[in-house]
Amino acid sequence: MTRVALFITCVNDALFPETPKAVVRILERLGYDVDFPAAQTCCGQMHANSGFKKDATRLARDFDDVFGGYDAIVTPSGSCAAMARDQYPHLTGSDIGKRVHELSEFLVDVAGVEDVGAHFPHTVTYHPTCHGTRALGLGDKPLRLLRAVGGIDLVDLPAADQCCGFGGTFALKNAEVSTAMLADKCANAAATSAEYLAAADNSCLTHIGGGISRTGGPRPIHYAEILASTA
Amino acid sequence: MSARDEILARMRTALKDASAPPAVPREYRRALDLEVDIVAMLIDRLVDYKANVHHGAAAIEEALAGARRVAVPADLPAEWRVGGAEFVEDRGLTTAELDGVDAVLTGCAAAVAVSGTIMLDAGAAQGRRALTLVPDHHVVVVRRDQITGHLAEALPRLDRTAPQTWISGPSATSDIELQRVEGVHGPRRLDVVLLD
Amino acid sequence: MSDLVPAASLIPAGAPFPKAAKVALGMPQLRRNLAHATGTIRAKRAKVAGELDDWEALRDTAAAVKANVQRRLPELAVRFEENATAAGAVVHWARDAAEANRIAARLVREAGAEEVVKVKSMATQEIELNEHFEAEGLRAFETDLAELIVQLAEDKPSHILVPAIHYNRTEIRDIFSQRMGDAPAGLTDDPAALAEAARLHLRRRFLSSTVAVSGANFAVAETGSLVVVESEGNGRMCLTMPETLISIVGIEKLLPDFADLEVFMQLLPRSSTGERMNPYTSVWTGVQDGDGPQHVHIILLDNGRTGVLADEVGRQALSCIRCSACLNVCPVYERTGGHAYGHVYPGPIGAILAPQLEPGRHDDLPYASSLCGACYEVCPVKINIPEVLVHLRQQGPHGAGERAAMGAAEAVMARPRLWRTALRLARLGSMPWRRKGFVRRMPWPASRWTASRDLPVPPKESFRDWWKEREK
Numbered sequence: 036m037t038r039v040a041l042f043i044t045c046v047n048d049a050l051f052p053e054t055p056k057a058v059v060r061i062l063e064r065l066g067y068d069v070d071f072p073a074a075q076t077c078c079g080q081m082h083a084n085s086g087f088k089k090d091a092t093r094l095a096r097d098f099d100d101v102f103g104g105y106d107a108i109v110t111p112s113g114s115c116a117a118m119a120r121d122q123y124p125h126l127t128g129s130d131i132g133k134r135v136h137e138l139s140e141f142l143v144d145v146a147g148v149e150d151v152g153a154h155f156p157h158t159v160t161y162h163p164t165c166h167g168t169r170a171l172g173l174g175d176k177p178l179r180l181l182r183a184v185g186g187i188d189l190v191d192l193p194a195a196d197q198c199c200g201f202g203g204t205f206a207l208k209n210a211e212v213s214t215a216m217l218a219d220k221c222a223n224a225a226a227t228s229a230e231y232l233a234a235a236d237n238s239c240l241t242h243i244g245g246g247i248s249r250t251g252g253p254r255p256i257h258y259a260e261i262l263a264s265t266a
Numbered sequence: 267m268s269a270r271d272e273i274l275a276r277m278r279t280a281l282k283d284a285s286a287p288p289a290v291p292r293e294y295r296r297a298l299d300l301e302v303d304i305v306a307m308l309i310d311r312l313v314d315y316k317a318n319v320h321h322g323a324a325a326i327e328e329a330l331a332g333a334r335r336v337a338v339p340a341d342l343p344a345e346w347r348v349g350g351a352e353f354v355e356d357r358g359l360t361t362a363e364l365d366g367v368d369a370v371l372t373g374c375a376a377a378v379a380v381s382g383t384i385m386l387d388a389g390a391a392q393g394r395r396a397l398t399l400v401p402d403h404h405v406v407v408v409r410r411d412q413i414t415g416h417l418a419e420a421l422p423r424l425d426r427t428a429p430q431t432w433i434s435g436p437s438a439t440s441d442i443e444l445q446r447v448e449g450v451h452g453p454r455r456l457d458v459v460l461l462d
Numbered sequence: 463m464s465d466l467v468p469a470a471s472l473i474p475a476g477a478p479f480p481k482a483a484k485v486a487l488g489m490p491q492l493r494r495n496l497a498h499a500t501g502t503i504r505a506k507r508a509k510v511a512g513e514l515d516d517w518e519a520l521r522d523t524a525a526a527v528k529a530n531v532q533r534r535l536p537e538l539a540v541r542f543e544e545n546a547t548a549a550g551a552v553v554h555w556a557r558d559a560a561e562a563n564r565i566a567a568r569l570v571r572e573a574g575a576e577e578v579v580k581v582k583s584m585a586t587q588e589i590e591l592n593e594h595f596e597a598e599g600l601r602a603f604e605t606d607l608a609e610l611i612v613q614l615a616e617d618k619p620s621h622i623l624v625p626a627i628h629y630n631r632t633e634i635r636d637i638f639s640q641r642m643g644d645a646p647a648g649l650t651d652d653p654a655a656l657a658e659a660a661r662l663h664l665r666r667r668f669l670s671s672t673v674a675v676s677g678a679n680f681a682v683a684e685t686g687s688l689v690v691v692e693s694e695g696n697g698r699m700c701l702t703m704p705e706t707l708i709s710i711v712g713i714e715k716l717l718p719d720f721a722d723l724e725v726f727m728q729l730l731p732r733s734s735t736g737e738r739m740n741p742y743t744s745v746w747t748g749v750q751d752g753d754g755p756q757h758v759h760i761i762l763l764d765n766g767r768t769g770v771l772a773d774e775v776g777r778q779a780l781s782c783i784r785c786s787a788c789l790n791v792c793p794v795y796e797r798t799g800g801h802a803y804g805h806v807y808p809g810p811i812g813a814i815l816a817p818q819l820e821p822g823r824h825d826d827l828p829y830a831s832s833l834c835g836a837c838y839e840v841c842p843v844k845i846n847i848p849e850v851l852v853h854l855r856q857q858g859p860h861g862a863g864e865r866a867a868m869g870a871a872e873a874v875m876a877r878p879r880l881w882r883t884a885l886r887l888a889r890l891g892s893m894p895w896r897r898k899g900f901v902r903r904m905p906w907p908a909s910r911w912t913a914s915r916d917l918p919v920p921p922k923e924s925f926r927d928w929w930k931e932r933e934k
Contacts, residue, residue, distance in 0.1 A: 043925055045875065049885050050918050052925035059929075071929050076875040082868055084833060086855030090872035097876060122852075169835035170848070198793045202832025207910040209830060211484045214914040215797045216832070245915030248900055269555040270543075273713070273764045277536045280772035287533040290526040293519040294725065311738065358752075361669050361703065381731075381739035394753035395702045395744075399695065400669070418724040426720045427549060427685050429750050432727075432743035437695035440735050441608035441624055442631050442653040444499045444506075450607065450657050451664065452695025452742060 038068045040105035042098075042135065044112045044237075045077035051237045054111050057263035058138055061151055062109065065142075072101045080118040083126065085204045092126045095119075099129050107145065108135045111259045113167020113235045116140070121170060137167060137235065138259055139176035149183045154266035156186035160229040160253060162220070162243065164236040165198050177235050177258050184261060192232070193223040201242035217246045225252035233258040298415035304379040305460070308413055311382025315435030316448045317456040323348065326371065329405045329457035333368035337401055339393030342371065346391075346407055356397050364400035370453075371405045372398055376420040377413045381434055384408060384458065385420060388428045395429050404453040406433075409461045466640055468617035469628050470801045479826040482802040483794075495630045496799050500790045506736025507787055507840065513738070514728065523725050525844035528781035531716050532771060538683040538716045539762065545686025549748025551758040556710075558765050559589035566591060566675065566708050567598045569759050573706040575600075575673040579664075581690060581700045582606035583677025584622060584784050585710045585763055587806045588819075591675065602675065603667060605696035607660050614641040620800030622786040622807065623734050628799050631656065657694075664696065674700035674755070678711045679783065680726060681760075684719045687747040688760065691730060691740050701744050707755035712763050714780040726783065729842035733785035766819035775853040779814045781843040786811075788837035788847060794830055803827060810837035814850040817858070828854040863907070882926065889920045896922065 039062060043055035055071075062069050079094030098119065102108050108131075110116050120132030142148055161181060167173045181189055200206065200216025220243055224232050232253040234240050244255035267275070298304065309319050320329045327349030330336055336351045337359065347353045354367060373391030374384045384406050386392045391407075398404055414420040424430060437452030448454065469492065473482045486492060511517050531538060543553045556562035570578055578595070580586065580602050592602045592613075604613045611626040612619050615637045619625030626634065635651040642663055649659055676697070680689040688709055690697045701707060717726065731740040749758050771777050789795045789809030800808030805816035805824060813827040828851045837847040860868075874880050895901050900916040903909070911917060 045881075048881075048925060049888060050920055052921050052923065052928060055925045056928060073926065074878040076878055076881045079875075082872060084852055084855070085864070085868060086828075086852070086858060086860060087865075087868045087872070088856040090868055093872065093876055121849075165832070165834035165836075169839055196836070198832045198834035198836070200793070200832060202834065205829065205832045206915075207907065209480050209483060209794070210910045210913060211480065211487050212794050212797055212830075213832070215487055216793050217914065241918055242915065245900075245911070245917060248916040249914075269557050269561060272557060273555050273762070273768065274536050274539065276764065276768035277539070277713075277771060280768050281533060281535070284533050284774065287530040288526050290530060291519070291522050294516040294523055294728075295514075295519075296724070315737075315741075365669060378739075383739045388750070388753060394750075395698070396754070399698050399702055417728060418721075421721060421724050427687065427747040429747075429753055430743075430745035431698065432739070432745075434737070434739040434741050436741065437693070438741045439607045439653075439657055439694045440503075441606070441611070441626060441694075442634060442656060443495070444502045444624060444627070444735075445653060446735075446737075447653040447657050449654065450661055450694035450696070451605075451668065451699050 038070055038105070039107045039109050040070045040072060040102055042075055042102065042108050042110040042115065043071070044110060044115050046238050046241070047111065050241070051257070054237055054257040054259050057257070057259040058109060058111050060263040061259065064152060065146055065148065070105070074101050078115045078118045080115060081203055083118065083122050088126070095123050095126045095129065099127065099131055102131060106134060107141065109138055109141045110135060111138050111235070111257060112237070113137045113164050113171050113173060114238065117166045117170035137171055137173060139173055139180055139235065140171070142180060143176045149179050151180065151183070151262050153262045153264050154185040155261045155264045157231055158188045158190055158229040159231045159233050159261065160190050160192040160224065160227040161195070161258070162192055162199065162232060162234040162239070163195055164234050164239045167235045168196070173235065180262055181233065181258060185266065187261070190227050190229050192227055194219070199239050199243050201239050206242060217242060221246040221250050221252055225250065227253065229253040231256045233261055296416060296418040298380065302415060304413055304415040305410070307415070308377055308379040308382060311379065312435070312458055315382055317382070317435050317458050320457060320459045323459070323461060326405065326407065326459050329459050330369055330371065333403060335367045337364060337367040337370045337397060339372055339391055339397060342373070342391050346371065356393050361396070361400065364396060367401050369403035369405055370398055370401040371407070373407045374412060376423040377408050378417050378420045379413060379415045381417065383432050383434045385424060386431045386433070387424045389425060395431060398431065399452060402453055403455040403457070405457045405459060407459045407461060466615065466637065468615050469620065470618035473801045476804065479802060479804070479830045482804060483798040483830070486798040486802045492628050492799055493797060495628055496796055499624070499627045500796045503736055503790045507733060507790065510732040510736055510738055520725055520729055521842055521844050524729055524842060525781065527717065527722055527725065528843050529778070531714070531718065532777050532780055534718070535713060535716070535771065538718060539713055542681055542683040542686055542716055545684070546748055546760055547686070549686050551686065551748040551760050554759060554761045556761050556763050556765070562589050562710055562761050562763050562765065563591055563594035565761055566710065567595060567600060569706070569708050570600055570673050573673045573757065577601045577603065577671065578673045578675050579603050579605050579667055579671040579700050579704065580674065581676040581692065581697045582609050583675070583710065584806065585677045585712050586675060587619060589710070589763070589765060591710070605664050605668070605700060607657060607694060610660055610664070611637055614638070618801060619806070620808065621789060622784050668699040668703055671704050673706045673708065674704040676700055676707065676709045678709050678715055679730065680717050680723065681711050681715045682717050682720050682723070685747055687720065687745050689723065690744045693735065693741045695742055698742055698744055701746065702754045704755055706757040706759070708759045708761065710761045710763055713767055730783055730785055733787040733840065733842040769821065770818040773818065776814070776818050776850055778845050779811070779818060779850060781845050782811050782815065783843060785842055787840040787842065791836040791840050793834060793836070794832065803830065810847045811845070814847055814854060817854055825858045828858065885920070885924060889922065889924065892920045895919045
């Protein structure tokens with residue numbers, strides 16, 4: 036069995052245990068031996084993107100220490116994978132990012148599967164998160180995986196490629212602009228009448244979900260949880 | 267220190283530790299595929315940008331329709347001076363005189379099919395820049411051998427240091443709600459006559 | 463808008479971006495105008511860029527050519543000067559805005575003029591040439607339609623390409639009717655009628671002005687040529703009709719070779735107005751006997767550019783060809799407009815250019831982005847704007863509160879055991895909200911989030927607990 040390390044991300048560690056659990060179930064279903072290095076914390080993205088380079092560099096070094104021994108590291112976050120791949124070379128000179136795969140990259144490119152044997156009889160709309168789509172270049176990989184899910188009814192999200200307005204500390208520093216972006220995203224999500232809004236990053240889903248929780252609309256869900264569902 | 271020397275010194279200081287410049291890749295296209303009908307494409311693009319297209323020297327008269335006085339460069343071929351209009355040669359016409367004619371008739375240096383662009387470089391039958399600017403109606407004659415498919419094929423045909431005007435349709439603006447509207451300060455009517 | 467309040471005046475001068483943005487967000491007409499205009503241009507750009515199967519190859523070449531220009535700047539600037547001078551132009555150098563303005567004003571007076579016509583130019587906006595001329599008793603008349611609208615409204619440009627993007631057709635009709643002395647009676651808001659009114663208004667001035675001021679889109683070192691890309695013909699008028707032409711050109715506008723235009727003249731029009739080619743491109747080299755201005759001056763402008771050049775990461779901002787595609791796709795710009803940025807270069811490119819051109823000012827601008835990356839995706843010269851934004855954030859100052867919070871977070875995250883304890887405490891502490899499932903109100907600074915968004919509640923059981931359980 037091929038061994039892969041799971042990087043759950045600090046956001047999921049703190050708030051969303053169901054997403055990394057889903058990743059474990061999917062990978063084990065496909066025959067992988069999943070390892071969870073308990074010393075992991077955060078990739079350092081918040082610090083780096085907020086301008087705290089020294090802090091980010093220390094966390095990037097820790098990441099290398101924790102995951103350096105693995106050939107493949109899987110994470111359910113497009114932006115954390117992009118952090119490792121794009122920024123670590125500048126911060127620490129490490130190329131570990133090449134071995135960090137966002138879940139859909141790992142499934143489609145490494146494992147070579149699109150149908151992971153999932154069943155999810157619901158209407159779902161998909162928001163392509165910015166870092167996953169643009170920085171990492173995920174393209175339609177998450178969508179290809181979702182299209183192969185049994186029973187799923189995928190509906191298009193209007194203006195899907197527009198940012199939800201999260202942007203880490205942007206949501207606090209420029210709260211008004213962020214909120215204006217979120218309002219449009221929530222309105223577009225609600226217009227789909229989908230039951231679920233899926234995405235590849237729980238930080239974006241926290242933001243969109245935080246808005247939908249007030250204005251109504253589809254329930255936010257990480258797409259890994261859909262892929263983990265079976266009949 | 268002069269401003270020139272100081273700015274050059276600032277540049278050199280700024281670049282003291284700069285890494286070597288990257289190699290320039292040139293993987294883009296420099297010509298269209300051979301099977302592309304570049305005349306048809308040029309016509310399509312001209313019409314798309316609201317230029318009128320005519321065929322054959324005889325059609326110059328039709329392109330000039332409505333013009334009584336037509337300014338022309340002094341070296342405009344005689345066979346292009348067709349129809350009933352009075353042809354006024356530009357031998358130092360004043361601005362007011364240019365403003366007083368109904369149209370201008372010239373040739374060109376090259377045309378680009380992909381973008382529907384007509385290029386003038388002050389060469390034969392083209393005249394100076396003001397000639398093709400002040401009159402409100404420009405009729406330009408394009409020979410078949412002047413049509414290129416791609417911008418990269420047209421540029422080497424130009425006299426690089428002569429004053430050039432590249433024209434793609436009549437004057438236009440997108441300044442109001444980013445919607446294109448034809449007809450501002452340059453000639454509001456552009457007629458292109460294609461010769462075989 | 464019967465009272466004609468210039469839009470820029472509604473934004474408090476010198477306000478930091480978040481505050482200025484808040485004001486702009488409260489202007490519904492502005493937001494509708496911007497959403498409509500940027501939506502239109504985004505679709506046009508995507509269509510014409512999509513027509514070229516070698517678009518990505520063109521971007522790669524353009525980025526590399528510009529990177530070369532930056533590293534070869536001293537050599538190329540001197541080469542341009544030599545070739546332009548040989549062709550009859552007079553080349554001047556200006557360290558900063560004040561020097562450029564002084565030279566330009568002197569040249570106007572030497573030409574015996576008090577008025578000039580102007581082609582739209584970002585460099586002259588940047589150095590505030592019009593304001594300087596006015597202070598010197600000279601007058602500059604903008605001739606680009608959008609610049610004319612802005613000048614008549616006594617407003618400021620809010621977009622690099624379309625300075626009046628924040629006005630809709632009805633507002634423009636009102637500006638013309640009230641401020642343009644010779645506006646036709648009964649002017650409608652039909653864009654064609656508005657363009658016609660501008661044509662009539664400016665025509666006499668074009669045909670009688672003796673001095674023009676322009677910028678340039680490109681300066682070709684190999685030939686000493688300048689290139690101006692435009693649509694209306696006002697550029698051709700200014701570049702052709704007057705006796706004297708003064709062009710103010712940022713040193714970063716250099717291109718090594720004439721043939722490089724085959725790359726940039728495919729990228730620029732498609733990225734800016736979404737056209738295969740702009741209606742008019744003018745290329746001129748010094749003075750041409752009997753054709754166009756007989757006195758040709760070129761002012762090469764530094765004004766902070768060599769400072770930008772010194773930053774290995776930040777210097778890519780000098781690759782910008784001012785197409786404004788990044789503004790049009792930016793979700794922040796679309797909602798705030800250009801005035802909120804408080805600088806002549808707004809939007810994503812402004813957020814990386816302004817703080818570099820004027821170090822110590824505009825430190826708020828690198829944060830005016832969610833780092834969504836839409837700008838990088840469309841940039842025809844592949845400026846990695848998110849990369850430079852993050853780089854500038856890492857250079858700039860940080861508030862004490864944020865420093866403390868980030869330091870504390872790092873201290874916890876750097877100690878796995880402490881991190882796990884902190885998460886456990888968070889789970890315990892959030893017990894009261896667990897049934898409800900979300901938190902709606904938090905004290906400052908978390909209230910910045912909860913003012914418009916609910917917060918999720920930590921779970922009862924963490925992933926780590928679940929993992930430990932199944933490993934047993």
